[in-house]
Amino acid sequence: MTSSAFLTVSELVKRFGEVVAINHVNAEIEPGEFFVLLGPSGCGKTTLLRCIAGLEQPDEGRIVIGDKTVFSSDDDIVLPPGRRNVDMVFQSYALWPHMNTFENIAFGLKLKKMSHTEIKRRVDQVLSDLGMDGLQKRFPFELSGGQQQRVALARLLANQPPVFLMDEPLSNLDARLRLDMRSELKRLHHDAGATTVYVTHDQTEALTMASRVVVMDKGVIQQIAPPEELYATPANLFVAEFIGAPRINLLRARPFSDATGNRLQMEDFSIPAAWLPDREEVIAGVRPENITLHTDGAPDTVQFSVYAVLPAGPEVFVHVVRGDTTLVVRMGPGLKLDMDQQVWVDIDASAINYYEVEGGELVAPST
Amino acid sequence: MLGKGSRKFEIIGGKGFKARLAPLGRWRWPVFAIVSAFILAAGVSPIALLGYQSVMLIDGQYGLSNLTLHYWIGPSDPAIAFGSPGLFRSAAILGGAWNSIRFAVTASFIAALVGLVIGYIVVRRRKSWLSKLLNQISFLPYLFPGIAFGAMYLSMFAVRRGPVPALYGTFALIVLVAVVKRLPYTTRTGSSAIAQIGQELEEAAALQGASWLNRLRHIVIPLATSGIVSGMMVTFVGLMRTLAPIILLITPSTRVLMTMAYRYAEDDITQLSNALVLFVTLITIVGELIVWRLGRGRLSRMREGGH
Numbered sequence: 001m002t003s004s005a006f007l008t009v010s011e012l013v014k015r016f017g018e019v020v021a022i023n024h025v026n027a028e029i030e031p032g033e034f035f036v037l038l039g040p041s042g043c044g045k046t047t048l049l050r051c052i053a054g055l056e057q058p059d060e061g062r063i064v065i066g067d068k069t070v071f072s073s074d075d076d077i078v079l080p081p082g083r084r085n086v087d088m089v090f091q092s093y094a095l096w097p098h099m100n101t102f103e104n105i106a107f108g109l110k111l112k113k114m115s116h117t118e119i120k121r122r123v124d125q126v127l128s129d130l131g132m133d134g135l136q137k138r139f140p141f142e143l144s145g146g147q148q149q150r151v152a153l154a155r156l157l158a159n160q161p162p163v164f165l166m167d168e169p170l171s172n173l174d175a176r177l178r179l180d181m182r183s184e185l186k187r188l189h190h191d192a193g194a195t196t197v198y199v200t201h202d203q204t205e206a207l208t209m210a211s212r213v214v215v216m217d218k219g220v221i222q223q224i225a226p227p228e229e230l231y232a233t234p235a236n237l238f239v240a241e242f243i244g245a246p247r248i249n250l251l252r253a254r255p256f257s258d259a260t261g262n263r264l265q266m267e268d269f270s271i272p273a274a275w276l277p278d279r280e281e282v283i284a285g286v287r288p289e290n291i292t293l294h295t296d297g298a299p300d301t302v303q304f305s306v307y308a309v310l311p312a313g314p315e316v317f318v319h320v321v322r323g324d325t326t327l328v329v330r331m332g333p334g335l336k337l338d339m340d341q342q343v344w345v346d347i348d349a350s351a352i353n354y355y356e357v358e359g360g361e362l363v364a365p366s367t
Numbered sequence: 368m369l370g371k372g373s374r375k376f377e378i379i380g381g382k383g384f385k386a387r388l389a390p391l392g393r394w395r396w397p398v399f400a401i402v403s404a405f406i407l408a409a410g411v412s413p414i415a416l417l418g419y420q421s422v423m424l425i426d427g428q429y430g431l432s433n434l435t436l437h438y439w440i441g442p443s444d445p446a447i448a449f450g451s452p453g454l455f456r457s458a459a460i461l462g463g464a465w466n467s468i469r470f471a472v473t474a475s476f477i478a479a480l481v482g483l484v485i486g487y488i489v490v491r492r493r494k495s496w497l498s499k500l501l502n503q504i505s506f507l508p509y510l511f512p513g514i515a516f517g518a519m520y521l522s523m524f525a526v527r528r529g530p531v532p533a534l535y536g537t538f539a540l541i542v543l544v545a546v547v548k549r550l551p552y553t554t555r556t557g558s559s560a561i562a563q564i565g566q567e568l569e570e571a572a573a574l575q576g577a578s579w580l581n582r583l584r585h586i587v588i589p590l591a592t593s594g595i596v597s598g599m600m601v602t603f604v605g606l607m608r609t610l611a612p613i614i615l616l617i618t619p620s621t622r623v624l625m626t627m628a629y630r631y632a633e634d635d636i637t638q639l640s641n642a643l644v645l646f647v648t649l650i651t652i653v654g655e656l657i658v659w660r661l662g663r664g665r666l667s668r669m670r671e672g673g674h
Contacts, residue, residue: 055570082576094571098589107585108575159575 006031006195007052007163012061014047014219021047022058023219029197034189036210037199040242044219045199046167052197053088053165054081065163088165091172093152095140101127102136105155126154146177153185157192164189164196170205182208203243207231215239231287233353237360240285240353246317246328249291252357253284264352267325269302274349277363282354288330290351293318293337294344301344306337320345414648421642438638448636454646460627467607467623468650470538474545475602478553479595481546486557487587491566502554509551513611520544521615536618548612549602556601560594561587600658607651624650 005028014022022044029035037045050056052063054070057078063071065086070079087108095104102123109119127133130150140148149169156164169185170178186209189196200206206213207227215222215230215238223235234240240248253264255276262273264284294301304320304327311333318329320343327345337343354363391398420426424435424447435441441453454460485501492498508516520543524534534540546553564587572582588595610625617626624647631640 053570053574055573081570081573082578087574088571090567090571092565092567094565094567096568096571096586096590107572107577111576111581155571155575 004031005029006033006066007035007197008062008064009048009052010062010064012048012051012058012063014044014051014056014058020219022051025061025216025219025221027214027221027224029195030211031195032193034186034196034198034209034211036206036213037197037216038203038206038213038242039201039216039222041201043216045201045214045216047219048216049088049165049167049197049199052084052163053086054079054084084163085161086163086165087156087159087161088167089152089156089169091168093140093148093172095148095151095155097140100137100139101132101143101151101154104140104151105158108155108159122158123154126157129157130154145173146181149173149181153188157188160192162194164192164194164198166196166198168200169198171200171202178205185209203245207243215242217242232351233362234285235362237283237285237355240355244287246288246330248285248287249327250355251284251286251325252281253354254281255279268323271302271347272300272349274352275365277354277365279354279356279363281357282363283357283360285353285355286347286351288317288328290348291327291329292346292348293320293329293331293335294346295335295341297344298346301346304343304345306339306341306343308339309337318343414645417641417645421638421645423638426637438642448639449634451631451636451639454639454642459622460624460643460646463622463624463627464646464650466538466621467625467647468654470541470545470623471603471606471654474542474549474606475599477542478546478549478602479557479599482550482553482555482557482598483560483588483591483595484557485550485554486559486561487583489554489558490561491569505550505554507551508548513548513609514615516548516612517544517615535616536621538621541613541616541621541623544612544616545606545609548609549605552605553598553602556594556598557591560591560598563594564590596658596661600655603654603658604651607647607654 007027007029009025009027009029012022012025013020025044025048027035037048039045047056051058051071052065058071058073060073061071062069062074065084068079068085069075069077070084071077096107099107105123105126106119109122114122123136124133127136130153132147132150132154135143135147135151138147140151143151149172152169170181173181182205189209198209207230210227212224212226213230214224217238223230223239225233225235230239231243234243234248237250240250251266253266255273256263256265256270257276260272262276263270264273266284297303302322304322304325307319307321307326310317310319314333316331316333316335318331318337320327320329329345355361356363421438422434422436423429424433424437437444437447437453439453440455441447442456443450443452451457485505489498489502489505511519520540521535524531524540527533534543568586568590569582572586577585608625610629613623614626614629617623624643628640628643628647631637631643
């Protein structure tokens with residue numbers, strides 16, 4: 001990715017006293033991308049978003065939006081939020097309680113000295129697009145949570161900024177509404193075509209909505225990747241464990257080869273390997289859906305016993321144990337299993353990722 | 368999360384709000400009775416006594432024949448009170464009343480505005496040295512006795528010093544002294560009014576391109592109105608009765624009711640002095656009612672649940 005980026009963050013550092021909230025962060029966001037910042041609370045994702053918005057002033061680094069440098073510690077550039085071509089939806093919605101829906105949405109347009117008729121046309125248009133016709137005169141306290149959320153969204157859309165910033169906009173909605181709003185937001189982003197930076201701590205939200213996801217931890221970017229890649233090949237153990245529910249299975253493994261080919265020696269069993277990492281010992285990561293259970297033995301399967309069966313509608317999570325090894329398996333609902341039943345585990349060798357024992361970085365195949 | 372702890376007192380968030388009333392049930396009338404008795408004993412009866420004393424021709428003689436309205440509406444009579452006319456006939460007193468009102472309204476308005484701006488800096492720039500400095504300085508007037516404060520201003524502004532004109536004898540000086548003297552209070556009401564307003568409400572406006580002044584005008588002041596108005600009310604009441612900080616600075620042209628009441632008491636015309644104090648109370652109550660009516664803006668109606 002080179003000069004085509006629309007929003008560039010380089011070597012950004014933000015400290016709060018002793019705490020480094022953002023530590024040398026780099027990101028290049030393409031035009032029209034849905035860029036999701038994901039991570040546990042306190043990882044710096046919201047701070048990064050607020051730095052882009054201009055609500056927080058970084059200590060070092062550079063932020064370029066479009067062809068405009070909005071922040072640069074070297075050149076002493078700090079543009080105020082209003083001059084950055086961005087608008088934001090806040091987690092709390094930040095609607096002005098003394099203004100009705102119309103006034104809330106029209107506020108920014110009035111500041112831009114837009115004509116009365118144009119303001120009215122735009123406000124009515126966005127409200128009707130969001131299915132909020134006729135609520136112009138309502139005050140925020142007269143609206144439901146979902147409606148308030150839409151007003152906040154309408155305020156952003158009416159401004160037509162080239163960059164949308166969203167700080168956990170769905171986290172205050174109930175579960176059902178949140179699902180509906182996800183698809184609505186995705187559609188909206190598609191129709192508006194605006195570059196979007198979206199903060200969430202909800203990995204499902206990130207994976208379902210993003211064109212690319214940034215996983216952050218302790219102010220440092222762990223990985224930037226499209227959702228599929230993030231899920232299939234996490235760059236390190238933090239991402240591997242953070243993404244995916246239930247969690248990825250991690251096993252200590254010693255690679256070796258014998259007459260049958262490449263193998264991985266686990267605690268008291270071995271399984272075939274697709275390739276051998278050039279290490280004495282690694283941590284092997286395998287997702288629950290890449291393991292299959294059989295009720296009778298077959299070549300290269302390993303005997304485990306069922307610890308617990310957790311049905312979850314269309315899928316079933318099965319915990320199996322063998323000695324000190326526990327595996328979580330994701331299965332379809334067809335197979336009926338009992339507790340303590342003996343099962344044979346079949347791990348998809350091609351789906352295994354290897355990680356360094358020290359540091360937890362992904363081990364790439366040496367070519 | 369960093370910096371979130373200080374936000375827990377925010378009341379006006381981005382999601383609207385409603386008032387909640389707690390029904391007292393069968394305690395309704397007993398509670399009402401106790402509160403009424405207290406108000407009667409502590410508030411109404413002293414005023415009634417004051418009123419009674421203002422209609423006694425000769426102070427201290429309790430008898431129907433001694434009652435008179437002379438001190439209220441009587442014309443000048445050399446035999447009574449060194450010829451001072453009754454309150455409503457005295458040009459000096461009515462002029463003083465006008466001065467008092469002008470003084471209290473102007474000073475409480477300026478004080479509320481100054482308090483709001485200082486409060487804004489104290490709350491929103493919490494970590495800066497300016498915030499800490501302002502917070503400390505605004506507390507200083509609280510430590511000085513009012514009379515000493517007046518004396519300081521008297522010597523400071525008695526003569527012209529460089530660019531600072533000699534303000535002694537001007538209306539501006541007593542307003543200035545009152546604003547500064549009230550600073551410890553107005554700064555506190557100002558900062559609590561600001562602290563109630565969620566910071567995100569201002570950030571959202573900043574993102575729309577609103578300058579600081581625009582934010583103050585369209586977001587902060589409308590939302591802080593009830594806080595500002597109640598702060599103004601307290602200041603107004605306080606200033607109507609204030610004496611110590613201004614007594615040294617008052618000249619015949621800037622006389623206010625309290626300084627006159629003080630003088631009458633000194634001259635042993637207690638009745639007139641009492642009538643004046645009652646008059647001040649009356650003006651204060653009327654003033655409070657007016658401010659209260661004005662303060663019942665959109666926001667207070669919203670607080671009551673949008674009726």
